[in-house]
Amino acid sequence: MPPKVSVVIPVYNVSKQLEKCLDSVVAQTFPDIEIIVVNDGSTDNSPEIIARYADKDSRIVVIDKSNEGLAYARKSGIEAAQGEYIQHLDGDDFLEPDAIELLYNKAIEDAADMVVFPFWFDYVDEKKKRSSRPAPGVYDSVSFFQSMAFCRNYWSVCSYLHKRSLYAEVHFEKGLNYGEDAYLASQLTYFANKIVVLESHPLLHYVIRNDSISFGSFSEKKARDIELYPQLQRRFYQDKPTYPQVEEALANVELGAIVLLLSKRWFQEAPRLARRAMEIEKQFPDLLHRRPARRYRKLLKAYARSEFWGKLVARYYLLTRKIK
Structure with missing residues (x-):
């Protein structure tokens, strides 16, 4: 039987953070997952770390590809995914142990196409800041998009557990890095009939690095x-x-x-x-x-x-x- 959830992890030169990321997924309290790790042409020792984890855990599927950027790395992972639901996770971030269990159970309980959850911003000085998000409750595609556009919320698709079927008509913009989340999230939101915003503790740690796509130097x-x-x-x-x-x-x-x-x-x-x-x-x-x-x-x-x-x-x- 196919897994219930596919966790898609694009990886590009994040060897210092990758083990913590993979440890957090392997140790999930919800075991019925596949872990798709997409090596997007890394030039550090990320491929060796991925191979070591894949040898230990049969749930890990490895995709090696030339570097085409975040959007196409995610696209490759989605195309390989077998789960009913998708959870994105960047290779330098990590999940709380009960994240997938809470999200999947909520999705099934409410028959939701998408479950949105809060997360932590983890800063290098060990400070944390909780993300803002729409008020907990049930939304349709229009009301959720409006809430995201008018409030100080974040477009991160890593904070959405969502059905794989939503990708049937999604377009990935090759080479788009900054804003890739916003473009993908707006499409997924449109195709989702029922979106549930979860009231819970933060389930994801979004690690802020000085060289990250969102927070690195301006160019x-x-x-x-x-x-x-x-x-x-x-x-x-x-x-x-x-x-x-x-x-x-x-x-x-x-x-x-x-x-x-x-x-x-x-x-x-x-x-x-x-x-x-x-x-x-x-x-x-x-x-x-x-x-x-x-x-x-x-x-x-x-x-x-x-x-x-x-x-x-x-x-x-x-x-x-x-x-x-």
Whole structure:
């Protein structure tokens, strides 16, 4: 019989954290799982660690492939998966021992397509911060997407146990790293009829490393990804019947991406980004007065007026540490 849950773990040069990750999955209190480890062309000793664990545990399935980025590593794992439900886990993160048991039981009990759960941000100084998430309860696809887009929540697909059948029409964007979670999560959310947000202790430890995709140094590639993922979300939803219901939410996600770029001092594209923000404001006037744009409203308006005024206001933001 196929396993009930497939845990998909993409791995790229995370040898220092990988053993803790694999230990946490092997030791799950829910044993009826398969563990699909996708080595995405690692150049450290991650492949040796994976092979050692696979020799000890027959539930581990190893996929070795050339490096194509996080999205295609996950795609390879999904294509090999046999479980009714999927749990994603990055190779430098780890699960609480009872995570899969709690999530699977909740999914079966509530006949849910997706179960969403809280997680910890684990920082290098050993501090922890609990993730925000929508209020516990039952959601349809529209209400959940709106909640994610308008609240300070996180798109991490690693915090969703979800049915494998949701992937029938999912598109993976090759090369997309930053924002890959948001694009994938928005598609899975659309195809899910019933989404349950679980009230529980955090079940995942999301380890913050200085060189991680989400929290590492800023680069032109990351900036392009940040601009791209809201466009991909919009493109996905545009021909869907629920588009009118989520159009404002999509605009807020795009505005959030623009604000993120400015907060990272990506000023070389600021005039163009600001003009786009003003176009969004014309269609949805309230968005610049809400998080996350509210803090940067004056800066956006200044850059939309002229680059000179934008640079002047940007200097003020830097001096007052509104931008760090």
